[in-house]
Amino acid sequence: MIITAANRKFKFHIQQFMIHCDQLGYEYSIYDLGGLDIGRYFPVKSKMFQEQGYYNNVNDQWKTRELHKPGIIKNALSFSNLTYMDADAFPINRFDEVFNHDFDLGVTVRHEYGGCLGKINAGVIFIKPSAIKLIDEWIELTESMGNDQLALNKIYQSQKYKIKEFPTAIYNYYYFPEIPNQNVKIVHFKTNNRRAYMLNYSKIF
Numbered sequence: 001m002i003i004t005a006a007n008r009k010f011k012f013h014i015q016q017f018m019i020h021c022d023q024l025g026y027e028y029s030i031y032d033l034g035g036l037d038i039g040r041y042f043p044v045k046s047k048m049f050q051e052q053g054y055y056n057n058v059n060d061q062w063k064t065r066e067l068h069k070p071g072i073i074k075n076a077l078s079f080s081n082l083t084y085m086d087a088d089a090f091p092i093n094r095f096d097e098v099f100n101h102d103f104d105l106g107v108t109v110r111h112e113y114g115g116c117l118g119k120i121n122a123g124v125i126f127i128k129p130s131a132i133k134l135i136d137e138w139i140e141l142t143e144s145m146g147n148d149q150l151a152l153n154k155i156y157q158s159q160k161y162k163i164k165e166f167p168t169a170i171y172n173y174y175y176f177p178e179i180p181n182q183n184v185k186i187v188h189f190k191t192n193n194r195r196a197y198m199l200n201y202s203k204i205f
Contacts, residue, residue: 002028003076005042005068006087008035013087013189020090031072042072069122069148070138079129086123089188092180095171103164104131107156108172120156122149123188124172126164134161 002021006014014030018038021028030039073084081099085091098106106126109119127135134155141151156163166172173180174188 001076001080002026002083002085002091003031003072004028004085004087004089005031005033005072006036007033008037010087011036011038014038017085017087017090020092024091024094026091026094029076031075033068042068042075067142067146067148070135070142070151073125073127074132074135074139077127077129077132077135081129082127084125084127085186086188086190088190089123089172089186091186093185095185098126098166098171099128101164102162104128104134104162106164106166107152108168109165110168120149120153121168121172121174121188122152123174123190124186126166131161134163 004014004017014036018028018030030036031042032039033042069084073082076082083095083098103126105128107120107122108124110121138148138151138155141154142148145151145154155161168174170183171186172188173184173186174190176189180187
């Protein structure tokens with residue numbers, strides 16, 4: 001099962017996500033963060049998020065976009081494996097082999113230095129039911145730190161759980177405008193031009 005979440009501003013991206021999941025035969029669940037009118041409603045009360053797509057500006061360094069993410073994952077987690085993808089990501093090849101590994105949480109790591117946000121990019125995450133305690137801690141840390149990705153990197157550094165690293169170049173490809181090679185499984189359009197890139201690359205995929 002693949003899960004994702006978005007508000008009305010990402011409707012086009014969610015439509016592309018659905019097309020590619022259907023083509024690959026993946027089941028999916030979509031969380032509506034406001035005005036999307038697709039999937040199940042998940043309330044986000046922040047007016048700033050609904051209007052601008054982020055919660056707040058932390059120390060003028062980055063915009064916090066995903067405070068809701070660990071809560072959504074907990075809502076969806078049951079007895080089956082999950083993959084979480086940001087709304088501007090979708091699969092282009094099946095990636096079932098990921099869950100053959102022994103882990104609670106699977107994460108993608110940057111080739112380049114992660115900077116202030118850390119080594120992990122939280123745009124694609126692989127979750128097993130055994131991760132429930134990790135997710136609970138992630139929810140608490142996200143609330144206290146004000147950033148889901150910083151919180152997840154702190155958990156990663158604690159070495160308290162089984163966290164498996166996977167390469168971004170295959171499972172969270174965001175090195176656009178370079179064209180992904182045939183080994184890439186998941187693409188992630190983390191760019192201000194994401195709609196244009198997604199539209200162009202959807203034709204290739």
